[in-house]
Amino acid sequence: MAVPILKQGPFLIASIQSALTDTDVLQLRDDVMAQVTRHRSRGIIVDVTSLDVMDSFVSRSLQGIARMTRLRGAETVIVGIQPEVAFAMVQLGMSFEDVQTALDLEEGLALLEAGFGGT
Template identity: 60%
Template sequence: MTSPRLFSILRQGLHLIASVHTALDDSQLVRFQADLVERIGADRARGVVIDVAALDVLDSFGSRTLRDIAEMARLRGAVTVIVGIQPDVAFAMVELGMDTGSVVTALDLEEGLAELDRCLAASPLPGP
């Protein structure tokens, strides 16, 4: 029997949508990071949405990994938006002094894609 997917990475135009389906341990988070950064280059993605709506906990390693993914994506030419942070997770992150750094966040996938479009409109693709 096949085990359920822990995360998925789908392409939508110039963007990648990465959804975390369940809580990931540290090694799974590192795998997610490696897979996503690889796909950014392979798909020549300009934007990345990371959907964490399924997570009811986000520890310091997880939030640092998300910041690292966003920085790696930026170095590869893509903008990252994190979406779906649950209210209880946001509350706990603030209480514990954790943050997402300079990574843009949005309420849900729809708002995340709109934010990517705004960011990319502000810095269009370089011309020939």
């Protein structure tokens, strides 16, 4: 199932709705990169609230999105990681050290706005 990506001002918001297959994840990566280029977005929020599992593939792919968008001048914030999922990711060895995270969509937007204040 494709992940809808909404444009909100200078930012993009990708809300994951249900469990992702690997194909969906790769599609999301391509879609985000295309939209960032098209809209010259300054920030991207990927909302993972509805994910009950983030295994190494999903985690690594999201990390990849964050690194790639950064090279295009856009900061990615992953929001909505659930408590159990955060616990499992750390046990797995994924700690997203170079990726911005926030509690939820609202916090993520506040973080992006603070970083790009006034524009």
